[in-house]
Amino acid sequence: PLGDALALLQTDPSAAVAALELLVAAYPLGRAYLLGTGVQQDPEKGTRLMQTAVRADPGNIDAQFLLGRAYQYGWGVPVDLDAARTHLTLAADSGDPRAQWSLGMLLIDGRAPTDLATAYRYVRQSAEQNFESGMISLAVMLAMGQGVTPDPAEARLLYARTAESGSAHALRALGMMILVGEGGASDPVKGAAYVELAAEGGDANAATLLRQFAEPLSQLPRTDIDAAKAKWVKDHGAPR
Structure with a gap:
């Protein structure tokens, strides 16, 4: 595309300038239309411009x-x-x-x-x-x-790292692994606390799990679960 635009300089300078402007603008415009940033989202136009951008660069x-x-x-x-x-x-x-x-x-x-x-x-x-x-x-x-x-032990560590950064999704997965003792020791109170926090952070799967396991989880000491939740929030903040 760049070579074509430059070749036009000899025969049609105005068309060459327009072509060069399109090449320069194709990426930012294509991105804007794909994502709806500052313009009405238009995936077809955005993708067409992004194809031009990739050919140019x-x-x-x-x-x-x-x-x-x-x-x-x-x-x-x-x-x-x-x-x-x-x-x-x-x-x-x-x-x-x-x-x-x-x-x-x-x-x-x-x-x-x-x-x-x-x-x-x-x-x-x-x-x-x-x-x-x-x-x-x-x-x-x-x-x-x-x-x-x-390697469930490494999986558990990864979930923990991601949860500590605020991921409700990861905290739910970590909570379930701790609850059942996958990849490390079992701690039902801490596991239940983390799943509850994940649900409060908006993780729909965590909310579903709490409903499914409502009966056995209700047998756990409420004060201990609340204390584990408070400690997590103090240490890492509320999940999102």
């Missing part, structure tokens, strides 16, 4: 990531998982933790050919950059043995 990692997501989820274009993998891989291999996690999820997704070992590698790279979704997904893969030998 293949090294634009955010553009590669966004275009990969567009193909993955059909943002203004038909879903194309091969194209999604291509663009996400370019961004992931350049170190983008969002792309690493998204690519990992794509490689687990039943719609695409499953490659758990590669998915694990990319998800771990994302988690090692402290990307929250990557850390949670890595914990799930370690707990379930997806693409790796099961």
Whole structure:
């Protein structure tokens, strides 16, 4: 695209200037339309502009990531998982933790050919950059043995690290592991406290679990649960 625009300088300078302006504006405009930032959201226009941006500058990692997501989820274009993998891989291999996690999820997704070992590698790279979704997904893969030998103890540690940063999702998972003694010692009071806090932080699955296990949890000492909740909030803040 840049070469075409420069070639126009010899024959049609006005058209060349317009083409160059489009190339320069394609990425910020495409991002704005995809995300609805300052403009009415328009996935089709946003994806079209992002395609132009990637052709003009293949090294634009955010553009590669966004275009990969567009193909993955059909943002203004038909879903194309091969194209999604291509663009996400370019961004992931350049170190983008969002792309690493998204690519990992794509490689687990039943719609695409499953490659758990590669998915694990990319998800771990994302988690090692402290990307929250990557850390949670890595914990799930370690707990379930997806693409790796099961390691519930490491999964529990990852959930704890992520929960301490405020994730209600991770706190719910940590609470359940502590409740049943997966990956370490069992502590029903602390486990129940963490699941309750996760529900209060908006985690819908935590609320469902509390309803499902209402009877056995009701046998635990209420004052001890409340004390464990208060200690967590004091140490790490309320989850979200």
